Amino acid sequence: MKIAFRPKLLDCLPTYNRTQFGKDLASGITVGVLALPLAMAFAIASGCSPAAGIWTAIIAGLITSALGGSRVQIGGPTGAFIPIVYGIVAMHGFANLMGATILAGIFLLAMGLARMGQLIRFIPVTVVIGFTNGIAVVIFLAQIKDFFGLKIDNLPAEFFGRIKTLAAYAHTVDLPTLALATACFVFLLSYNRLAQHISVLRRAPGPLVVLLLGTLISFIFSLPVETIGSRFNGIPQELPNIGLPNLSIHDFGKLISPAITIALLGAIESLLSARVADSQIDDRHDPNQELIAQGLANIAAPMFGGFAATGAIARTTTNVKTGGRTPIAGIIHALVLLSIVLVAAPLASYVPLATLSAIVMVVAVNMGEWHHFRELRRYTYNYRVILLATFFVTVVFDLTIAVELGMVLASLFFIYRMSELTRIERLPLGELAEEAHYLYPDGTMRVAAWQLFGSLFFGAVNKLEELLDPAAGHPEVVILDMTRLIQLDTTGLEGLESLRDKLDKRGCKLLLCGLNSQPGSLLFRSGFIDHLGDDNVCADMDEAFQRAYILLPNLMGSFDEDY
Template sequence: MNFSFRPKLLDCLHDYSRAQAGKDIGAGITVGVLALPLAMAFAIASGVSPTAGIWTGIVAGLLISLLGGSRVQIGGPTGAFIPIVYGIVVAHGFVNLLGATLLAGALLLAMGLARLGQLIRFIPVTVVIGFTNGIAVVIFLAQIKDFFGLDIAQVPAEFFERLKVLAAHAHTADLPTVSLSVACFVFLLFYNRLAQHLVFLRRAPGPLVVLIVGTLFAWLLELPVDTIGSRFGGIPQELPSFGMPAVSIHDFGKLISPALTIALLGAIESLLSARVADGQIDDRHDPNQELMAQGIANIAAPLFGGFAATGAIARTSTNARAGGRTPVAGVVHSLTLLAIVLVAAPLAAYVPLATLSAIVMVVAINMGEWHEFRELRRFSWSYRIILLVTFFMTVLFDLTVAVELGMVLACLFFIYRMSDLTRIERRVLSSEQLGPQLCHADGTPRVAAWQLYGALFFGAVNKLEELLDPRLGHPEIVILDMQRLIQLDTSGLEGLENLYEQLAKRRCSLLLCGLNSQPMSLLTRSGFADLLGKSSVFIDLADALSHARRALEAKAQLA
């Protein structure tokens, strides 16, 4: 296995021009400004401070751009991580979240080094749609507390407990908070339509406009609503301290499962984002390099107080639309975030949490592929089951369990379909093919030929048993025409060996013909071809019938 570590940035610098530099800088500033409200909103929704979200965007975003395998990938905290991170914080605390992120980074780095980037694409689209829509619902529900200003100290991470607590505190809804939340939500939901009629809004990111307008309204009207300053004390106007998280060695065992969840989701979302970006800029990303960059970024972010990061589809698409074509745009995006923190951090204290919750709710609505539910009737029942089971398991229980169950169901349905496609049909031999030597005196054939279709594997090997049905007669030679058999596994091989042994007990010979390369290779390596003998493996059916004719003639002469 050849090791390769070559960031996309190196390829882009060969013919880098001043004109492209201007486009990248403009796109990077645009995305950096867009990333500010999203980083704070996603962090607060995840149960951590907005400072952690911003530094995740700065550190992880910088490393993903410098070391990644995509030209335009923008990294940072994303909405998909909200239910996962929130659950880890509630169950294990913020320090252990940093430890889980470090472990996830190591796993992602290992996946990239092992060149497993292409394997992520094997996850069926039904599973991806199911957990994406499920995460969107979980994110939406997680914002109800801040959206309505409910007086709840801690919202449970578990679905049913969360609904119970929200319902019990519904009467504590705060009118000023609800008014501001609804106004920001409606404004952002219809922002794109509004921007079509107002020219000055077309180039301004919707979340940033809502953040500024919502903050101004709350400040000018002196609305009694929670802000970043009242809950978190604002955002420090300084660089964070650098160091390893104070995670006990005894805690690492319980962090393995959360780390696996972060790594799995990070790999899926980053490579999905890179693939979407490829279509926008007509390029092809390196999935293994991207996973290595994601791993390094998630190892580094916790050292600066950040948490889980991955490729962000919305910000990456914005980067491509704004003219970014190289990782330089991603670097500028991170530097823009850094400049905002160092210059304008005190202003963040006035940002209402209601405005941020409205932004996250709209993100949740936009990230879900809701049209897939309307189109379910067009697809097979197996497609519907996999998608719906993954969706409900994500909402009700856990993303890891949902993906695992979705993959198991997908595999089972695939095995069922492949088994259904595998057929063994009896070939009707003409009188010219048989001749007098291959028939008994009463005209019944002494030779039976069968055609195999598809794949003879563990899910279909039982179909060989019908060849031993006594109602089909007792031929002296059985020929298996395997010209249309494309795959044979060890279970199928064992089935052929059992068939050979059962036929031998009946004094019946087994002949094979028309073997393709993969089945022939397995038969040769296993020694079964030697057991049959070269005189029992033929090029085609005609050749096998000729041999059967000669064998029966020789048998008649000996008798």
């Protein structure tokens, strides 16, 4: 198998010019400034340090843009990873999170090299909507502690334990924290409306404005609220120690399941983001190259103290809207973040955690596709069951289980639907029904013709039993018209073999006609036609009836009473 490795950056460089660089520069600066509060907020919400979030955005963002399969994709930490990362940190610790991220990166890299990028599109939209909305709810619930300033040392990752803990500490609400968080939440939620009336707001991303205003208010009025400095001692104004996390080979066994979850979600979100970007810039991304880049990004980020990353839809869309059209904009965004860390890191100590929790809550509200719940009554029962089951299991249990359950339900409903579309109908014989050669003395037919529709697969093969029903008579020749049979699997083949054997025991011959390419290929390759006989495979019904005429013996006036 030939492995193609060609980042989109190589396609953009030959025609790159100064005008496009100016647009990419402006877009890269804008996205880099936007990514700063989001990276810190997502990291804190995930149970990590804000520095870990920033370095994830820098390293993953740089690799995603330089080696990715999309012109405009922006990589980094995202809100969708919050419940997953938080659970891993709570159960295994941050060092094991970095190990799980590296393992997930290896899985993503292998998926890209194996050219599995297209397979991600097989996940039904109902499953995607279900887990996306479920993740939004989990993110929102996870921020209640910092939003209300609750005095909780360790918030459980498990749903019921989290709800129980929040209820038990509800009386510890800190009013200054709640007031600041509420003000930031309402302001950011209504930011777009305000920007329509206040021109200066149109030029700056909402999360950055809220971050600056929340920090200024907290500093000027000396609000007694928790900050990045009070909880994390600020952000180091230096490069992190570069190297692999300190893990033993035994640690990787328990990290396989979390790594698969990270890889699965990372692949889905990055390719969904790239597809959204394609529609905005009229381009087509390379899904396999994108998975390779995401794999390398998740392998490299933990070496700089980072964690799981993927393509970020919000930042990618911002990149497009501000003029970015090549991976250079994403590279500039990473360099802007690096400059901020090396120059302005001490200022981050004053950022209130209440403001960051408000930013994450708004991200959760905006990421959910809530209108699908309002429109559920318009869709089928199958659609509703898959979406609601995936949503419920994501919120209450685990994303991996939710996706697995959603895929199983979608597959079962699909199999049922396909089996319903598969039909076997008896064909009228027309004028042949009046010819004595085709009739028993009692007037019943010595020939029966049936037509197959759809797909004869494991979910519909039982429909062949209809041909053996005593009520269908006792023909000496059975003709199967397969002109409308488009697909046959090995279980369907086994069903045809069983039908042929049972008919043989009755002294009945089986004829096939009108074979299409796929069913015909399988029947020939399996040796079925050799056992059936080439003469018993006909081009059409007319030829089949001619063959039946030859096969039918003369009754010589005798008639078997059993018939």
